[in-house]
Amino acid sequence: MTTVNILSGGAAQGLVRGLSEPFKAQTGLGIDGEFGAVGIMADKLRAGTAADLVILTQALLAKLAEEKFVTPSSIADVGWVETALAVRSRDPKVTVKTEADLREVLRSADAIFVPDTRASTAGQHVAKVLDQLGIAYEVASRLKIFPNGAAAMRELASSTATRPIGCTQATEIIATDGIALSGALPPGCELVTMYTAGVTTRATHPHDAAALIALLTGADHKELRQRAGFTG
Secondary structure, eight states, X not given: OOEEEEEEEGGGHHHHHHHHHHHHHHHSOEEEEEEEOHHHHHHHHHTTOOOSEXXXXXXXXXXXXHTXXXXXXXXXXXXXXXXXXXXXXXXXXXXXXXXXXHHHHHHHOSEEEEEOTTTSHHHHHHHHHHHHHTXXXXXXXXXXXXXXXXXXXXXXXXOOOSSEEEEEEHHHHHTSTTEEEEEEOOTTTOOEEXXXXXXXXXXXXXXXXXXXXXXXXXXXXXXXXXXXXXXO
16 A cells, blocks of 8 residues: 655654544555654654654754755644653552652652653653752663653553653553553643644655645544644
8 A cells, every 4th residue: 555654753643543544535545654752753854764744843843844854835733742641550640730749759659761861852851850850860770761752651551660650742641551641740840842744845745745734733633633632
């Protein structure tokens, strides 16, 4: 089957999966591609990896458009994604209302599952928050860092730790079996990121890529976006 190829942040994986059948019904094409840390996906596009469209943070997509890798007129916002806490489905959820609450939850965890702290949106934010809370050194040995949020959440689901916790984007938490969304980060530590889609300038199937963006952003699929963890 002919496919439209995507390079996307992991935040959009569940939503794209949910639209694969409507897209196939509309265009006759499948969807293929890679999902991972946004910085790595952007670098893959720059390095020549074939892609018809990208779904990345708004700021990063704007930069790729400036660099002539994305067609500016094709760019459309998909929605906001919150960085949140996750626990295994069998564990009690944690309530975090203040920075002090978050500090205590992280200090009491014996394993903290997070995405790449250099190349992923959520991972960079986790590193920043740990510094802000003054516990980065204290919990460093308990950090379990994976290439992207989806991988980190799969590992959390199968963890044999006593009190593990995860932190990544809500969409990746919702899309992973065996874990539960435990709540947003508290005021002062929160992060909400706009994800945006655009057709690449080297797209093999630009019209079909634009059709997929229309599905991703259209009013008809607002409920699907909300179930996947997007807001706005």
